[in-house]
Amino acid sequence: MSIVLIVFITLLILYMLNQAINLGNLKHKLILKVFSIGCIICGAGALLTTIIYFSMQSTPIDVEWPIEHSENAITLKNDLIIVPHSYFPRVQVYNKSLEYIRGWRITSGNTFWLIPASDDTFYVQTARGNHQYLFNVNGKLISSETYIEERSAPEALRSNISLSVPVYLTLFMNPFYMVGLFAFGMFVFVSLRVCKPNKKIN
Structure with a gap:
């Protein structure tokens, strides 16, 4: 995945997070909540799958592990x-x-x-x-x-x-991608729970 695209998505999410926290934008808050939960599930799921796969003595099927x-x-x-x-x-x-x-x-x-x-x-x-x-x-x-x-x-x-490498397998190329996605999802989720908006916008 392009670095430029990753940076753009990250900045967009941070902007929406700012709108949700500081202005109480409910639409942005709902979108970010779904996004953060998705990141947490995907990151943790990919990491757990990788740990299980590489801890097995032998695997029932031979799969190509993504290498870019x-x-x-x-x-x-x-x-x-x-x-x-x-x-x-x-x-x-x-x-x-x-x-x-x-x-x-x-x-x-x-x-x-x-x-x-x-x-x-x-x-x-x-x-x-x-x-x-x-x-x-x-x-x-x-x-x-x-x-x-x-x-x-x-x-x-x-x-x-x-x-x-197909886009949907990019996460499996590097363990730092998995941990990073999980950590970013947790950051957004916790920020939404902890930080209180100054005012509310529907």
Whole structure:
């Protein structure tokens, strides 16, 4: 979602909040009350869904988790593209047309990087615990060990990937979006409850 649009909506909500609190505009107050409750429900719901999904040892279905951009993707010789998620411990596999194939969770934290190993395998090195995992493109763990020397993918095999994300899934790209939406909804809701209007306008 465009930053300009987010700023515009935020300023509009703050203006309406000012009208509702200082002037007692009942229409604005009703709209803001519905808006704030919607933000609280959406933010909390998205956050709870994410926590449950990433705390499960295995998931019944494989779903593509929204990724808008990644500067640390790698391209294997079989033209498959491996994309790490910037905010969640997860890697996802795409074909050269950027169509989703599969994805799985990495168990050792959010900070990790990818290194090509062969035509259909790659290493995952983690910052926490110095773990090095070898996976194939089907998500099978082939080996697990600790590394001594940190490595990186050759420049020629690194890719900057931009993926299209539907507006209704934007919230799931970044945990800060979820927390921010929830916090903003709570701010508006509490402000409407606590602050008393100076005068009332119907």
